[in-house]
Amino acid sequence: MKEADVVTIGGSIGGRVAAITARRHYKDAKIILIKNAEKVLVPCPIPYIFGTLKDPEKNLFSDAPFSEDNIDLVVDEATLIDRKKKTISTLEGDFIKYRKLILATGSMPIVPKLPGINLKNVFFAKKDVDYLNKLSKALDGVEDVVVIGGGFIGVEFSDQFRKRGLNVTIIEMLPHCLQLVFDEDFCIMAEDKIKELGIDIMTNSKVKAIIGEKAVEGVELEGGEKIKADIVFLGIGVIPNILLAEKAGIKIGETRAIWVDEYGRTSDEDIFAIGDCAEKKSFFTKKPSALRLASIATHEARIAGANLFELKRKNEGAIGTFATVIGDFALGMSGLSERMAKDAGFDVVVGEASGPDKHPPAMPDTKQIRMRLIFEKTSGKILGGQFCGGSSSGEIANILAALIQKRMVVDDIVTFQMGTHPVLTPSPGVYPIVNAAEDATVKLKQPQ
Amino acid sequence: MKEADVVTIGGSIGGRVAAITARRHYKDAKIILIKNAEKVLVPCPIPYIFGTLKDPEKNLFSDAPFSEDNIDLVVDEATLIDRKKKTISTLEGDFIKYRKLILATGSMPIVPKLPGINLKNVFFAKKDVDYLNKLSKALDGVEDVVVIGGGFIGVEFSDQFRKRGLNVTIIEMLPHCLQLVFDEDFCIMAEDKIKELGIDIMTNSKVKAIIGEKAVEGVELEGGEKIKADIVFLGIGVIPNILLAEKAGIKIGETRAIWVDEYGRTSDEDIFAIGDCAEKKSFFTKKPSALRLASIATHEARIAGANLFELKRKNEGAIGTFATVIGDFALGMSGLSERMAKDAGFDVVVGEASGPDKHPPAMPDTKQIRMRLIFEKTSGKILGGQFCGGSSSGEIANILAALIQKRMVVDDIVTFQMGTHPVLTPSPGVYPIVNAAEDATVKLKQPQ
Numbered sequence: 001m002k003e004a005d006v007v008t009i010g011g012s013i014g015g016r017v018a019a020i021t022a023r024r025h026y027k028d029a030k031i032i033l034i035k036n037a038e039k040v041l042v043p044c045p046i047p048y049i050f051g052t053l054k055d056p057e058k059n060l061f062s063d064a065p066f067s068e069d070n071i072d073l074v075v076d077e078a079t080l081i082d083r084k085k086k087t088i089s090t091l092e093g094d095f096i097k098y099r100k101l102i103l104a105t106g107s108m109p110i111v112p113k114l115p116g117i118n119l120k121n122v123f124f125a126k127k128d129v130d131y132l133n134k135l136s137k138a139l140d141g142v143e144d145v146v147v148i149g150g151g152f153i154g155v156e157f158s159d160q161f162r163k164r165g166l167n168v169t170i171i172e173m174l175p176h177c178l179q180l181v182f183d184e185d186f187c188i189m190a191e192d193k194i195k196e197l198g199i200d201i202m203t204n205s206k207v208k209a210i211i212g213e214k215a216v217e218g219v220e221l222e223g224g225e226k227i228k229a230d231i232v233f234l235g236i237g238v239i240p241n242i243l244l245a246e247k248a249g250i251k252i253g254e255t256r257a258i259w260v261d262e263y264g265r266t267s268d269e270d271i272f273a274i275g276d277c278a279e280k281k282s283f284f285t286k287k288p289s290a291l292r293l294a295s296i297a298t299h300e301a302r303i304a305g306a307n308l309f310e311l312k313r314k315n316e317g318a319i320g321t322f323a324t325v326i327g328d329f330a331l332g333m334s335g336l337s338e339r340m341a342k343d344a345g346f347d348v349v350v351g352e353a354s355g356p357d358k359h360p361p362a363m364p365d366t367k368q369i370r371m372r373l374i375f376e377k378t379s380g381k382i383l384g385g386q387f388c389g390g391s392s393s394g395e396i397a398n399i400l401a402a403l404i405q406k407r408m409v410v411d412d413i414v415t416f417q418m419g420t421h422p423v424l425t426p427s428p429g430v431y432p433i434v435n436a437a438e439d440a441t442v443k444l445k446q447p448q
Numbered sequence: 449m450k451e452a453d454v455v456t457i458g459g460s461i462g463g464r465v466a467a468i469t470a471r472r473h474y475k476d477a478k479i480i481l482i483k484n485a486e487k488v489l490v491p492c493p494i495p496y497i498f499g500t501l502k503d504p505e506k507n508l509f510s511d512a513p514f515s516e517d518n519i520d521l522v523v524d525e526a527t528l529i530d531r532k533k534k535t536i537s538t539l540e541g542d543f544i545k546y547r548k549l550i551l552a553t554g555s556m557p558i559v560p561k562l563p564g565i566n567l568k569n570v571f572f573a574k575k576d577v578d579y580l581n582k583l584s585k586a587l588d589g590v591e592d593v594v595v596i597g598g599g600f601i602g603v604e605f606s607d608q609f610r611k612r613g614l615n616v617t618i619i620e621m622l623p624h625c626l627q628l629v630f631d632e633d634f635c636i637m638a639e640d641k642i643k644e645l646g647i648d649i650m651t652n653s654k655v656k657a658i659i660g661e662k663a664v665e666g667v668e669l670e671g672g673e674k675i676k677a678d679i680v681f682l683g684i685g686v687i688p689n690i691l692l693a694e695k696a697g698i699k700i701g702e703t704r705a706i707w708v709d710e711y712g713r714t715s716d717e718d719i720f721a722i723g724d725c726a727e728k729k730s731f732f733t734k735k736p737s738a739l740r741l742a743s744i745a746t747h748e749a750r751i752a753g754a755n756l757f758e759l760k761r762k763n764e765g766a767i768g769t770f771a772t773v774i775g776d777f778a779l780g781m782s783g784l785s786e787r788m789a790k791d792a793g794f795d796v797v798v799g800e801a802s803g804p805d806k807h808p809p810a811m812p813d814t815k816q817i818r819m820r821l822i823f824e825k826t827s828g829k830i831l832g833g834q835f836c837g838g839s840s841s842g843e844i845a846n847i848l849a850a851l852i853q854k855r856m857v858v859d860d861i862v863t864f865q866m867g868t869h870p871v872l873t874p875s876p877g878v879y880p881i882v883n884a885a886e887d888a889t890v891k892l893k894q895p896q
Contacts, residue, residue, distance in 0.1 A: 013875070013876060013877050016877055017876075017877050020877075021886070024886055024889075025890070042808050042870075044868065044870050044875075045807060045808055045811070045870035048811070048870055048871070052812065052871075053810055053811070058808060058810040059808045059810070060808075283865075293867065294868065294875075294876050295865070295866055295867045295868045295876040295879075296865070297876070298876040298877055298879070299863060299876075302862055302863060302882070302886070306862075313859065313862070313863055315863075316863075318865070320867075321866060322869075323867060323868075323869040324869060325869065325871045325872065330872060332867075334867060360490050360493055360506060360507045362501055363496070363500065391872065392839065392840045392843040392872075394867070394869045394871075394872025395840040395843035395844050395846075395847060395872070395873060396843050397867050398843075398866045398867060399843060399846050401864070401865050402847055402850035402851055402854075402864065405860070405865055406854040406856060411761065412853070412854070414750055414761070415750060415763075416849070416850065416853065417744070417766070417767045417769060417853055418743055418769060418846040419741065419743045419769025419770050419771060419842070419845050419849060420492065420742065420743045420842065421492065421770075421772060421773065421842045422493035422496055423496070423500075423773045423839075424771050424773065424839065424841055425843060425846070427461070427490065427742075428461060428743040428745070428746040428747075429464055429465050429468075431746070434746075434750070438750070441472075442472050442473070
């Protein structure tokens with residue numbers, strides 16, 4: 001029987017960062033990380049394996065940090081937690097004793113009950129090297145791919161399939177792609193870019209069945225329309241992997257994820273849960289949230305890893321900061337969209353501004369930024385921002401995240417002391433975050 | 449005689465933004481902006497005229513915002529302010545009456561008393577289209593350029609001259625280029641990149657004379673060494689243009705810039721001053737600061753423009769946020785370097801981290817980020833950050849600016865909820881700002 005002060009179950013981004021954080025904070029602790037596969041994929045770049053990167057092997061986590069930080073690796077699958085004995089049993093028959101346990105068991109793609117779902121050449125975004133190699137091989141020599149689901153996953157996979165020369169059709173149930181994140185006009189901008197790249201989009205469309213004899217031949221929509229497909233790829237969301245926790249009698253929350261408190265502890269104080277398997281609360285409403293992001297997993301990992309033997313950090317709830325790229329058009333957001341804010345019951349004021357992302361606009365590769373900020377009317381507090389732009393969009397989303405995290409009000413943001421550079425940023429005179437805040441200031445003061 | 453509620457003297461970035469801000473806040477005010485030239489150059493991209501942009505005309509401010517915002521333009525030069533009569537006289541003999549006046553008269557390049565300084569082909573970074581066209585023409589058909597001054601201006605001009613195929617030598621008095629901004633190891637990284645581009649650097653070198661008969665032939669250093677030059681370009685700093693203010697008896701501060709209070713008002717409550725002509729205070733020490741940046745000018749303009757008839761906004765002092773690019777290597781910083789913080793008397797803890805700016809590192813065009821954050825030891829408050837990276841560096845500097853502006857402490861930053869994307873940002877597991885804060889947390893807790 002192995003024994004450790006800290007055991008982390010899960011070798012993906014959450015489990016890694018939790019174990020490394022634990023090492024920073026508890027220098028002498030014996031730490032074990034259990035991962036269920038030798039090779040672990042970095043989650044977010046998975047779509048890029050099929051176009052830009054071309055090979056899953058280019059997208060693996062390195063084990064080097066574990067040896068540098070004296071973290072013992074166990075490649076095995078945890079099958080049972082005995083909370084009384086504080087042991088974990090594994091598939092290979094081992095027992096591992098823990099003082100503190102971190103569950104980072106992640107999530108699994110949703111597999112809908114759909115006729116034909118088990119046909120050959122139906123694929124999901126599974127974080128498994130062999131599985132993705134199979135998808136990669138299946139894509140060679142085919143022509144038509146149908147992607148079911150027009151969220152981030154569906155759109156990014158579609159863009160990469162297209163890069164490979166395939167005909168791609170996205171089928172989305174809702175009126176727009178990316179609709180769970182962006183306001184409608186931003187969704188429409190995104191859809192225009194997707195179409196420009198030669199990808200077909202069918203919105204307001206529900207799949208009735210995947211059709212084919214042994215392998216996929218197409219999909220049939222509820223309206224009866226049939227679309228030819230050699231491959232069907234589903235990206236319609238994930239469900240938390242709570243199996244181990246549930247078997248151990250740990251409390252499951254109302255979103256069917258592992259319930260945790262603000263320190264990352266489950267209903268068992270010696271067991272923490274982080275990442276996709278753990279329930280999230282919204283930063284804004286404190287209500288359970290469906291957000292599932294690698295960045296949120298690392299945020300939770302840094303909290304749980306520090307709190308193991310002494311409560312040091314609190315989780316104030318998930319903000320949700322995203323960015324994506326369609327061709328060379330980027331979109332980003334942090335916090336709430338206008339629609340999300342209104343749905344959550346906030347009375348809002350919206351500020352808007354636009355401008356080139358470099359200056360002067362004659363600079364090569366200049367993209368137009370369009371920025372929308374959402375403020376709470378009564379307090380002037382920022383609730384969210386969304387925008388489109390170029391290659392700096394990921395970090396612009398992070399500026400918004402910083403403003404939101406410290407609950408800045410519109411007056412803080414109009415006097416935000418950004419710096420600028422012709423090749424790297426907008427001009428200071430039209431800096432979109434500041435100008436959108438100025439737009440909101442004036443509106444906040446108008447009687448309405 | 450013209451008459452207006454608000455008159456702004458200065459057509460560059462500060463004056464523009466002040467006038468536009470005044471319009472946002474005072475809807476019915478009559479606003480006049482006086483600029484001394486029809487064509488006004490955007491300041492920061494001026495170096496790029498000589499390589500990337502190739503033409504000063506591509507780098508002019510548009511007058512469109514003035515007509516959109518109903519701001520009257522006067523192209524003339526203000527020569528005298530009569531504070532009793534509240535009038536401005538102009539070179540063309542006009543008089544303009546004001547209720548509130550904003551001085552945005554900028555700065556001028558420092559012209560050192562150096563033998564040969566008046567020779568043909570000695571140039572400065574003057575914000576004047578005709579002058580820069582002359583420089584552009586002079587650069588055609590020559591071979592050797594000596595750039596005196598290895599600060600931002602000197603380095604950016606050198607990179608652009610090199611892009612044009614010229615042999616460039618930078619002569620810097622101090623031990624390193626960019627030394628007034630970055631810590632030594634970052635300066636050395638920058639110098640290595642400058643040299644890789646084929647630019648020669650001579651540090652610890654003072655120019656004794658510019659030599660030549662009628663036109664420049666070279667420079668002579670204090671050690672006696674002579675360097676051949678067809679063109680000498682000086683970028684050794686600027687002095688505030690305070691002429692009008694001084695003649696009007698307005699108080700001048702200890703740094704020979706126009707003294708202003710935290711609302712942007714000069715010693716005359718109806719006259720505001722902003723941008724390079726106005727004295728700045730450090731955000732950190734509240735002492736006068738030598739910072740001169742277009743972004744700071746716009747920050748001050750947004751404060752003064754809003755405060756004209758009602759005090760609405762306060763200036764908490766200049767943070768100083770920079771970024772620059774050398775070839776395709778970018779450097780950024782916000783706030784204080786380690787050396788600056790120590791010089792200002794702070795007891796500091798430094799956190800460091802590095803990682804690729806995209807993920808996985810196999811992503812095309814991935815650059816390495818190296819991040820250093822400086823925290824005050826007693827409070828844990830962030831005092832500054834500096835880093836190198838790729839095309840997202842300008843906005844990364846702005847994330848630091850946001851963290852500093854809200855005086856975040858190290859515990860806020862370790863739980864910073866950034867978002868990430870493979871093509872746009874580092875991986876969430878190694879996000880350098882967060883990991884540098886984590887590095888500092890651990891050091892802050894060690895007894896030293």
